[in-house]
Amino acid sequence: MTDVVGLCSMCGRPGAMFTCQLCGRLVCERCFDHRHYICSECEHLKKHSDSPSFPMD
Ligand SMILES: [Zn+2]
Ligand SMILES: [Zn+2]
Numbered sequence: 001m002t003d004v005v006g007l008c009s010m011c012g013r014p015g016a017m018f019t020c021q022l023c024g025r026l027v028c029e030r031c032f033d034h035r036h037y038i039c040s041e042c043e044h045l046k047k048h049s050d051s052p053s054f055p056m057d
Contacts, residue, residue: 010039
């Protein structure tokens with residue numbers, strides 16, 4: 001098993017990490033939207049705007 005484990009960029013909890021397809025940050029499954037493969041923060045932003053463009057950090 002080579003599960004990617006680290007600290008979530010959103011909540012700071014250790015666990016399996018998923019990479020957001022929009023911002024590229026690593027977040028845990030609790031902070032990850034598996035439907036869109038984006039983090040909960042990007043999902044939140046999408047709800048306010050359907051624009052695919054986000055300001056690069
Ligand atoms: Zn998290
Ligand atoms: Zn994101």
